[in-house]
Amino acid sequence: MKLAYWMYAGPAHIGTLRVASSFKNVHAIMHAPLGDDYFNVMRSMLERERDFTPVTASIVDRHVLARGSQEKVVENITRKDKQERPDLIVLTPTCTSSILQEDLQNFVNRAALESKSDVILADVNHYRVNELQAADRTLEQIIRYYIEKARQNNTLENHKTSQPSANIFGIFTLGFHHQHDCRELKRLLADLGIAINEIIPEGCSVKNLKNLPKAWFNIVPYREVGLMAAVYLEKEFSIPYISTTPMGIVDTAGFISEIKAILEKQTQHTKLQIDYEKYIDNQTRFVSQAAWFSRSIDCQNLTGKKAVVFGDATHASSITKILAREMGVRVVCAGTYCKHDGDWFREQVQNFCDEILITDDHNEVADMIARIEPSAIFGTQMERHIGKRLDIPCGVISAPVHIQNFPLGYRPFLGYEGANQIADLAYNSFTLGMEDHLLEIFGGHDTKEVITKTLSTESDLIWSSDSLAELAKIPGFVRGKIKRNTEKYAREKGINLITVEVMFAAKEAVGA
Amino acid sequence: MKNLNSNERKNRLASTLENQIVSIQKNESFLNENDNLVFECETGNYHTFCPISCVAWLYQKIEDSFFLVIGTKTCGYFLQNALGVMIFAEPRYAMAELEEGDISAQLNDYKELKRLCLQIKKDRNPSVIVWIGTCTTEIIKMDLEGMAPRLEIEIGVPIVVARANGLDYAFTQGEDTVLTALTHRCPNFEKVVESHFLASNSIETLKNDKISHPPLVLFGSLPNTVTTQLTNELKLQGIHVSGWLPAPRYTELPSLGEGVYVCGVNPFLSRTATTLMRRRKCKLISAPFPIGPDGTRAWLEKICSVFNITPQGLQEREKTIWDSLEDYLKLIRGKSIFFMGDNLLEISLARFLIRCGMIVYEIGIPYMDRRFQAGEIFLLQQTCKKMNIPLPRIVEKPDNYNQVQRIRELQPDLAITGMAHANPLEARGINTKWSVEFTFAQIHGFTNSRDILELVTRPLRRNQALESLGWTQLIKN
Numbered sequence: 006m007k008l009a010y011w012m013y014a015g016p017a018h019i020g021t022l023r024v025a026s027s028f029k030n031v032h033a034i035m036h037a038p039l040g041d042d043y044f045n046v047m048r049s050m051l052e053r054e055r056d057f058t059p060v061t062a063s064i065v066d067r068h069v070l071a072r073g074s075q076e077k078v079v080e081n082i083t084r085k086d087k088q089e090r091p092d093l094i095v096l097t098p099t100c101t102s103s104i105l106q107e108d109l110q111n112f113v114n115r116a117a118l119e120s121k122s123d124v125i126l127a128d129v130n131h132y133r134v135n136e137l138q139a140a141d142r143t144l145e146q147i148i149r150y151y152i153e154k155a156r157q158n159n160t161l162e163n164h165k166t167s168q169p170s171a172n173i174f175g176i177f178t179l180g181f182h183h184q185h186d187c188r189e190l191k192r193l194l195a196d197l198g199i200a201i202n203e204i205i206p207e208g209c210s211v212k213n214l215k216n217l218p219k220a221w222f223n224i225v226p227y228r229e230v231g232l233m234a235a236v237y238l239e240k241e242f243s244i245p246y247i248s249t250t251p252m253g254i255v256d257t258a259g260f261i262s263e264i265k266a267i268l269e270k271q272t273q274h275t276k277l278q279i280d281y282e283k284y285i286d287n288q289t290r291f292v293s294q295a296a297w298f299s300r301s302i303d304c305q306n307l308t309g310k311k312a313v314v315f316g317d318a319t320h321a322s323s324i325t326k327i328l329a330r331e332m333g334v335r336v337v338c339a340g341t342y343c344k345h346d347g348d349w350f351r352e353q354v355q356n357f358c359d360e361i362l363i364t365d366d367h368n369e370v371a372d373m374i375a376r377i378e379p380s381a382i383f384g385t386q387m388e389r390h391i392g393k394r395l396d397i398p399c400g401v402i403s404a405p406v407h408i409q410n411f412p413l414g415y416r417p418f419l420g421y422e423g424a425n426q427i428a429d430l431a432y433n434s435f436t437l438g439m440e441d442h443l444l445e446i447f448g449g450h451d452t453k454e455v456i457t458k459t460l461s462t463e464s465d466l467i468w469s470s471d472s473l474a475e476l477a478k479i480p481g482f483v484r485g486k487i488k489r490n491t492e493k494y495a496r497e498k499g500i501n502l503i504t505v506e507v508m509f510a511a512k513e514a515v516g517a
Numbered sequence: 518m519k520n521l522n523s524n525e526r527k528n529r530l531a532s533t534l535e536n537q538i539v540s541i542q543k544n545e546s547f548l549n550e551n552d553n554l555v556f557e558c559e560t561g562n563y564h565t566f567c568p569i570s571c572v573a574w575l576y577q578k579i580e581d582s583f584f585l586v587i588g589t590k591t592c593g594y595f596l597q598n599a600l601g602v603m604i605f606a607e608p609r610y611a612m613a614e615l616e617e618g619d620i621s622a623q624l625n626d627y628k629e630l631k632r633l634c635l636q637i638k639k640d641r642n643p644s645v646i647v648w649i650g651t652c653t654t655e656i657i658k659m660d661l662e663g664m665a666p667r668l669e670i671e672i673g674v675p676i677v678v679a680r681a682n683g684l685d686y687a688f689t690q691g692e693d694t695v696l697t698a699l700t701h702r703c704p705n706f707e708k709v710v711e712s713h714f715l716a717s718n719s720i721e722t723l724k725n726d727k728i729s730h731p732p733l734v735l736f737g738s739l740p741n742t743v744t745t746q747l748t749n750e751l752k753l754q755g756i757h758v759s760g761w762l763p764a765p766r767y768t769e770l771p772s773l774g775e776g777v778y779v780c781g782v783n784p785f786l787s788r789t790a791t792t793l794m795r796r797r798k799c800k801l802i803s804a805p806f807p808i809g810p811d812g813t814r815a816w817l818e819k820i821c822s823v824f825n826i827t828p829q830g831l832q833e834r835e836k837t838i839w840d841s842l843e844d845y846l847k848l849i850r851g852k853s854i855f856f857m858g859d860n861l862l863e864i865s866l867a868r869f870l871i872r873c874g875m876i877v878y879e880i881g882i883p884y885m886d887r888r889f890q891a892g893e894i895f896l897l898q899q900t901c902k903k904m905n906i907p908l909p910r911i912v913e914k915p916d917n918y919n920q921v922q923r924i925r926e927l928q929p930d931l932a933i934t935g936m937a938h939a940n941p942l943e944a945r946g947i948n949t950k951w952s953v954e955f956t957f958a959q960i961h962g963f964t965n966s967r968d969i970l971e972l973v974t975r976p977l978r979r980n981q982a983l984e985s986l987g988w989t990q991l992i993k994n
Contacts, residue, residue, distance in 0.1 A: 006630070008612070038684050040569075040570075045937035049941065061918070065652070070684065101656065104656050505745060509964045513964050
């Protein structure tokens with residue numbers, strides 16, 4: 006048992022549901038007790054999703070505990086098949102079904118006989134993997150299923166496209182700025198003359214998965230999800246993949262160079278139509294503002310400033326490298342909660358920071374931040390709150406996230422536009438900190454003492470001790486308003502002593 | 518639909534419902550055979566919060582408590598996301614996260630819980646630790662009730678066990694399980710009376726209060742402001758509230774016993790009511806719930822009648838409140854509403870809104886205790902008769918998929934629904950209000966009637982403001 010208040014990565018089934026509900030016309034059925042369908046709320050609220058989330062629960066209740074859930078699961082699958090005609094139904098186990106140890110695969114086999122949809126059981130174990138690992142596995146599992154199916158039916162599209170093309174893996178629902186990153190990647194690839202074959206899983210139909218081998222290469226922008234699928238396709242069809250995250254000027258250039266190398270290998274006889282070196286140089290020096298920004302006087306002030314970075318492996322490592330290599334900020338500690346990927350992370354950041362922290366305990370992170378006292382933090386929503394408590398500004402660079410991290414405006418983290426966004430984020434975090442500091446030294450902008458916060462200073466009214474106590478219970482941000490309304494009411498009624506009863510009467514009278 | 522007159526509405530409503538409701542189990546007979554309130558029961562595939570969410574408001578209500586939820590990452594993830602920013606305010610609750618070793622019994626539950634509880638005692642020094650049992654502890658049959666008394670003696674902190682799990686309960690019923698468990702911890706009534714008389718100033722206190730009725734304890738967790746308001750309403754009728762379950766501190770739980778009258782303030786407290794009657798021998802006053810001015814008046818009148826007190830000035834009081842609501846009532850009169858059902862407040866809210874002049878198409882509700890809610894159901898029937906509208910259908914354990922089909926067909930002016938369906942319905946031109954807000958807002962008593970209508974009318978007011986733009990359908994066909 007572990008005493009826990011907060012966690013960075015969610016339970017396994019969340020990862021499976023994120024992948025399944027990102028595909029077009031795929032329905033997930035959770036084998037779970039009432040209330041576990043909280044995923045639907047998150048998707049609907051955080052992503053502000055307009056469509057009903059294609060996830061239902063096959064409810065595990067007392068009855069199911071007593072008799073087993075087989076009829077119920079099979080019935081729910083066949084019913085959903087008739088109602089919505091999905092291409093695929095993914096039966097999703099939860100922590101509850103992990104311990105019940107029912108033969109879910111058997112239910113899937115039975116349901117598959119009766120339904121027009123394909124039915125699979127997500128191969129994830131609640132107690133072994135977290136949200137991100139589960140998402141990675143489920144994505145691979147679905148791709149493998151449809152590749153093998155196409156192979157059996159001889160419908161596999163195995164010839165390469167005439168123009169160079171790529172698949173993008175790992176863009177999916179509730180991802181940190183995924184939609185914006187995807188748009189930026191598409192733009193970058195279009196500039197390089199590379200067509201997009203498929204984007205997986207966001208908005209992709211499972212019917213299109215048989216087209217995957219047509220691509221010349223695969224792109225996995227985020228380490229956490231998509232790598233397994235890319236490795237599978239490399240093994241099966243020798244499709245090379247790029248797992249460099251094009252985040253920051255240097256890594257974006259590296260990413261483009263890798264593309265160049267792959268294309269050169271595959272087009273030995275023809276020459277590349279676009280001069281990639283020239284493109285990188287032009288983008289870096291003139292189109293993107295980030296390189297120039299690092300050189301500008303403003304950024305000089307950041308030199309040697311202390312920062313702490315924490316997040317998922319992809320974002321934390323990229324941001325660490327950007328801060329240290331591209332902005333001259335001193336990253337005192339870089340960390341990740343992706344413990345399963347700790348070795349990779351260490352290798353990535355070891356030359357760019359003083360220490361490395363790999364943990365999923367937010368208390369450890371808080372202690373580290375308190376000890377180091379950096380000028381700015383770059384982390385998740387949790388680090389933002391730690392920063393608030395310690396009065397240290399924080400830029401959010403990674404999931405877990407909040408509704409604020411699903412902005413309507415265009416905010417990629419990848420590519421050249423992403424570099425601009427990151428530069429803004431870093432710079433704003435630090436200046437805010439600086440401003441705060443100056444305010445503290447000089448005692449604030451407005452040093453004149455505030456005498457009263459109410460407009461009517463001449464008060465002839467007496468508040469009884471009870472009513473003052475009642476007033477104190479009211480949350481601070483509305484207390485002033487309630488006080489004024491009550492006093493206004495008391496004056497109108499010619500009451501001098503304000504009691505609790507008068508307060509409530511005033512509230513009732515507001516609408517009259 | 519919006520331009521139809523009310524008769525057409527009613528006919529259409531009746532015919533649609535007949536065609537639409539599928540998979541209905543056989544209608545059960547209700548209190549008496551003559552009335553025509555219809556109860557349906559669907560598949561139970563609906564969205565609601567897990568009952569462990571009750572820790573969110575209970576740890577704030579009981580100031581010296583600590584809530585330990587014994588469950589998995591799934592429970593933790595729900596709490597952390599559902600409670601949003603509250604988690605960052607160093608809450609007095611935590612997860613005892615079960616790991617593989619706990620599930621396969623490689624670790625000793627008792628030792629593990631002892632370790633965590635000692636740590637909690639050291640860090641927070643609470644007056645009580647509440648263990649919330651979850652689905653997992655049910656399935657692996659962890660004997661929480663058995664371990665708690667032993668551990669309680671060993672560490673010297675009371676441990677209360679509540680099984681608020683998703684296998685058995687929905688959302689607000691979590692509070693019911695916790696209050697049920699607390700009922701057993703309330704001091705004994707007789708003993709307290711004895712010590713009360715021994716205290717030097719006790720006789721004077723009794724004289725000043727002029728209590729002429731048996732002790733009355735109210736049950737249900739409400740914000741302290743609201744308990745003060747309801748206590749004051751009763752005081753105006755000469756009724757003294759001797760305690761609330763729960764009290765703001767664990768150490769101040771009210772005394773219970775034979776001769777104590779109890780009355781509920783929320784419709785989801787049926788187990789607490791049963792326990793109070795059966796185990797603590799209290800007398801239950803079955804009344805409608807004090808939600809809306811009509812409900813509050815009926816609630817007060819019922820308590821008065823039990824104590825043989827003639828209520829004073831309630832009629833005028835209710836009228837004043839209704840008059841003060843007129844600006845909101847204008848907005849909703851004749852409008853239709855659909856409750857998808859997830860928090861058990863639905864019957865009371867529907868009854869109030871019918872009295873406000875709305876037409877209720879369907880009342881979805883997770884669970885319906887017809888005995889505990891008898892007073893409320895009766896008032897609902899009276900209200901329908903008074904307002905001359907057909908009795909709404911009550912759908913227990915609803916099926917959200919079917920409900921969405923019915924909403925599409927009926928096109929209600931407002932759907933009260935969970936957050937999972939709110940945005941998709943809005944995108945399809947249906948006004949929605951999140952049902953959860955009714956659980957967290959102050960909705961009890963005369964004073965807060967306006968707050969209910971503030972919530973109900975908000976989507977209507979907002980969408981009125983946007984109406985001229987003509988962007989109601991925001992999905993592609």
